[in-house]
Amino acid sequence: MAVIFELAVQGAQMLLVLLLAPLLIGFVRKVKARLVRRQGPSLIQPYRDLARLMRKEVVLADNASWLFRVTPYLIFAATWVAAALVPTFAAGLQFSWTADLIVIVALLGSARFFQALAGMDVGTSFGGIGASREVMIASLAEPAMLLIVFSLALVAGATQLSTVAAFMGSPEVGLRVSLGMSLIALVMVAIAENARIPVDNPATHLELTMVHEAMILEYSGRHLAMIELATFLKLLLYVSLISCVFLPWGLAHAGAGPKALAIGAAAYLVKLAVLAILLAVFETAVAKMRVFRVPDFLGAALMLALLGTLLLFVSRSL
Amino acid sequence: MTAFSFDAVAAILFIPAAAAAILAALPNYRMTAVVNVIASLLTLLAALSLLVTERPAPGQYLIVDDLNIVFIVLNTFVGFTTSVFSASYIAHELETGRLTAPNLRFYHAMYQIMMFGMNLAFVSNNIGLMWVAVELATLTTVLMVGIYRTHEALEAAWKYFILGSVGIALALFGTILVYMAAQPVVGEGTNAMVWSVLIEKAAHFDPALLSVAFIFLLLGYGTKVGLAPLHAWLPDAHAEGPTPISAVLSGLLLNVALYAVLRFKLLLAASPEAIGPGPLMATMGLTSLIFAAFMLYRRRDIKRLFAYSSIEHMGIIVFAFGMGGPLANFAGLLHMVMHSLTKSAIFFAVGHIAQVKGTQKISEIKGLTESHPGLGWALVIGVVAIAGLPPLGIFMSEFLVVSSTFARHPLLAIPLVFGLLIAFGALLLRLTSLAFGEPRGGTAPVEASYAPMYSHLALVFAAGIYLPAPLVAWFQHVAGILG
Amino acid sequence: MISIVAFLLCGPAALLGTAILAAAVSRRASATSLVYGAALAISVAVLAIVAGHLAGNPGEVSAITLPLGLPWTGARFRLDGLSAFFLVVVNLGGAVTSLYGLGYGRHESQPHRVLPFYPAFLAGMNLVVLANDAFSFLLSWEFMSLASWALVMAHHRDEANRRAGYIYLVMASFGTLALLLAFGLLAGPAGTYAFDAMRTAHPGLLTAGAVLALMLLGAGSKAGLVPLHAWLPLAHPAAPSHVSALMSGIMTKVAVYGFIRVVFDLLGAPAWWSGVVVLLIGGVTAVLGILHALMEKDLKRLLAYSTIENIGVIFASLGLALAFKANAMPSAAALAFTAALFHVLNHSFFKSLLFFGAGAVLTATGERDMEKLGGLIHRMPVTSFVFLVGCVSIAALPPFNGFASEWLVFQAILQSPELPQWGLKVIVPAVGGMLALAAALAAACFVKAFGITFLGRARSAVVGQAREVDRPSLAAMAVLAVFCLLAGILPGFVIDGLSPVTLSLIGESMPVQTAQPWLSIVPIAESRSSYNGLLVFVFITISASLAAFVIHRFASHALRRGPAWGCGFADAVPAAQYTAVSFAQPIRRVFGGFAFRARETVEMPAPGALEPARLKVDIHDVAWETFYQPISGAIDFATERLNHLQFLTIRRYLTLVFLYLVILLLVLALWP
């Protein structure tokens, strides 16, 4: 019985992330629009876009191979699984031990791998640009991410997200410089990974500085829908990652009852809203940077993460 | 039994001498070649009979013990295979007109005299007699080196002769000094020159005299071993003489001189206060090794290349004996045997190559494994062996030398390894250009037989994998004698 | 009862027999299938024996001494857990490669230069793994090098190959001499060359340090540690592709075996700083190797460089194991050591697979230069699929095997806070960062490798007549691809298979994994970290197919082919695609500066001139310029100087003799 319930909760989480992801995007866009005193599209616009794309027929480049057609589903699946494994409203779910933080990072990595390949498949120069820049960014973002994982793991003694969250929720954490550094680094990585301003601009096309959009330039119809959805999921994933590691309050724990779960869900929504607003404000405040400034940006993240890790040794109390 | 075995010793000396006389008389060159081969074969058989029969007590002039049997058997064996090789080689030289029939008569007679001299040097129990024999062998080779009478050959022979006779003189003085040292103890007369007597009484000899003597002997015989910086004659003599002689020089004559040095090393080792022969020999060995290794790089003449590699290996051997101790001595003996076999095999190959390609210039010989697979791969195996790669014999001896040295004197092993590596680089560089790449030079097939070459290589290969127990025991005993 | 080693030795013996036979018949048409068939059969047989042994009593050790090799030591051979594992690696690789060779070998232009040496090479590797005394070990080791050298020289008419072979063999014998010295130290003046004797004799700290350094030189030069790697990217690609696969996938592992055998087994308890050294070298090797790979446009060279990276990963985790072992943290040490061995196995899988793929491309197009390839996915669907699997695995992406082992390495790194020494505390996470960087760069590198070679449009005409390769080759590649997946989703079995080895060398092994629910792997405790490749795989497949199904079923499945959109730009020539070099450009911009003093110069034509502007990129191999060129320069100088001694007059030679005599006499005069 309990197992059934656990499974149900797990399934609920999977569906939840799937459903929430477009909403989060819509919310961010709305807030950004309001910040520049525009009306902006409605919150559910992303859902509409996805539905429209799915109904449209696919226009496939003559040169596209089977890989090009499979990739969207792979990207979506990998991102979805990753997102579903991050504790949102409850930790220690049935399958949470399937993957720890490192695996989640790696899953996103494989999604990116295939996306870059798909970008090169058709053989236009834009795809190449996108792919090569994407891997460059990733080659800096991933180590940074792993170092963040290290410092978290060194604090919490685990890479298991549920455990980390539980530990961060517990009082003995206190305020630590290294954690602060990791947080900043994590935010920077998240921005880079989700192709947000200032690293990349999700709203533009036909700009030689674009990265992510350049890779998916040849996609259309349901394929594009899958990729878009995956992008939304990725953003949600990072937001909920930050929230579950650095704002673990109200997170329901393994084997918790419906009441705790409800509280967790509510808390989760609040966290999402707050972080989304912060993101929107940040994006409106700063400007897009040149592509070859991005390494410096990520290099800073890398250094911060490393510093955070090393500080842990210098003094346990920092 | 004793009588028979003593006859064996006599035979080793008599057969070559007689053969030399006959050959000097015979006009027909095919005949002479055949006689030469037969004589060498008989000598070899006589030498082998020494192994099975019991040995005579050492006399005033002749001795047979474990130490020199190693050398004798090796000497007669290589002498035999070389005579086989030289038969075909010389025939070709005759066709190309580089040699004339009278030359040839002279050549074969000299060949046997040389064998006689070397065997005599090995079996002689009298340091004076040994000296005479070594000089005899040397002088005959001088004449053979000059046999082509070309400008280069004459110069090589002249260089060989001058440096050689200085060596002769120094060695003789050393011998006299040894006698002087022995005379107060042993008493006047021949006994004071009989090695087996000396070695017993050596402890009481005057150490200072012995030390001076050893230096002269080391330099004198060392000149013939080809140790740097006394080596100057060696490369040219190898390069300009007929290839069979190069093979014999590298494979045998160097050993004769080495044998002499070893005998006197024993003498000196027996006298505690005298100067230690080990450090001297080790130093000379290392110097020769490293020097030769560097000299290998800029060689343009294929025979000169391998001549320098002989210097290198003599350096290793002398170094090993200088280090002393059962392991190093064993390694030294093994290395000497393996080097003789391999190097003569290489010279056989080189002889064929030079004849089919019509040149000795390395730059004009390429892609042998394409144009002459049998020859090319033999050269590859030979060079791989001489460079000390497994599974061939020299690897085993180098393994023993290097590892035992490093365990005892790490600082000595570093230059040793350094030299080995440098030499390896040079040999491999030349091998790559000789055996591989676009074939260049003549492509006429070789009509001579590869039998001597491949038999040597087969032996070396077998030794690298498996040494028969009796051989090992014997070598270990000899290594024990060498201290 | 004959010990199992005797059975196992029949393998190499048979292989050598095959080699001799091959030398005899190599010019016949049937020789190819004969040799590779025999090699395949023998490898499988050896595998079967080892498997039986492991299934029966994995811990059991059996030894034998043959009256060969070094007298008074004899040729000793021994089968224990470690050698059993590496036997599996070697013969698995050997079997698959032979299978591949059955097809690939038919395209060989000069079979008589390959066939005799191929079985010899396999035999050499088998013997190295079984050897139990210094002499047989070195003999087999160098024999292995020699055979592979002959294979590198197979296409000897190409100047580059000759150079590669030369550098290779020189480096190899350099390594052998280093090992020789190491064994000399271990054997001691008495010359006890048997490993059993060395195992019991515990050398002092200084000796141990020297041996470690020598092993890093000897085994490291064979494995390709920076800066001893220079020969590797030259030699591995020069050989025929299946041999490249053996050299890169298997022979480097044999080198790792040598290192483990001496440092973990014979040398006894390590000192903590030895861990530091190995760690740092490993990390640097990993990063530099993969950066070089990224700069390559020759497919096989790229693969060779990526081998260097993986070797770096392996050595880094071996270093971790040393550090933990030195600090009496057996469980952590076991974790790191298992990770290393696991990665050894995985790399042998995917690197062979990738080289096979490169070989297939080579047969189909005759090209190794990626700049001339592209779009092969349409012409060689199967090859491109398996190659993709290889790329995903080597890029350490879940759920494939590369990720499983790298994950274990990271888990081991996360044990570092328990280490007492500050040096280690600080260095281990830094190395962890390096490894992470290397992993990310590897992903980038193989996006490039696959993308440029197989995707996009054909960059030259050679792609036009490319055909899918023959069945044996495809079969070999498919087998390896399956292995990659299986090892990725069922890592628990591999880890448990490795436990006897770790138990014998570390003294402890990882907890039993296959007992875990849902077959997930749990290095320490589930609360700390866990990974379940199987479930990840299942989830991804389910959700992907689910999404596909739902959309096709309820939304549209209409599809129309059209010209590429490319932001409305007219269909440009294929040359306008991204090339290998341009793909690497951003990363070159980031790392090129310090890694290889990369410099980009734009040559603008004179105003009004018609020729195009050119972008020139020059990259330097720093290791080559810092170490190798000075050495060769020095040798050159020395030879030039000494060479004058060949040209003296007789009188001067006499002077030499004379002076030498006088000097010796002086020495004697001054002798106390």
Place this chain on the structure above:
Amino acid sequence: MNGLTFDIAHLLAGSLVLVSFMMLYQDRLFALINVFALHAVVLALSVAWQAYIQDAHHLYITAAIALVFKAIVIPVGLHRIIQRLGIHRDIETAVGIGPTMLAGIGLVTLSMVLMLRVTPEADPLAREDLAFALSIILLGLLVMVTRRNAVSQVVGFMSLENGLVLAATGAKGMPLVVEISVAFSILIAFIVIGVFLFRIRERFDSVDVGALDDYRGERR
């Protein structure tokens, strides 16, 4: 033995060294050969004296050999060769006379030092003889080293052999085999040299080894 015999032997040996020194500063070939003849004569004397005091009669043979071959036959032969080759006017020292003399003195002291280390209870006459012989040998080598011309190198070589003979005769009761071998080797040496000079005459215009040396195996 009484002092007189010792002094005479000493005197002869010493004068042999002196003659070697004279050889060092000859720069004309003829002069050199003449001095060598003198050298041989002195050698013959000292050998004869040794034969007398050791009353070892076989040594008289050696003395005769020395006198006949070295003092007469060879110098005459060399004169012939020189005239035939027309090189008698050569000035052919490679190193200046002064340095050569200094080196010679150094060598003599060196050999003295070496030999006096020999334990005194060895026969003193033998010791002195050895010391002189050693210095003669070294001086002979010095001659060979400092001369460019083949003939003078041969001369130097033979003076070296003289030193050997002196040493050998000084060694009491040394079997005849040695002297014979010495003479034997010199004979062979002379024959071979003669053969060589002859051949070289065939090929080049001079016996100057320098002419040989222009080709040194591998020209660069």
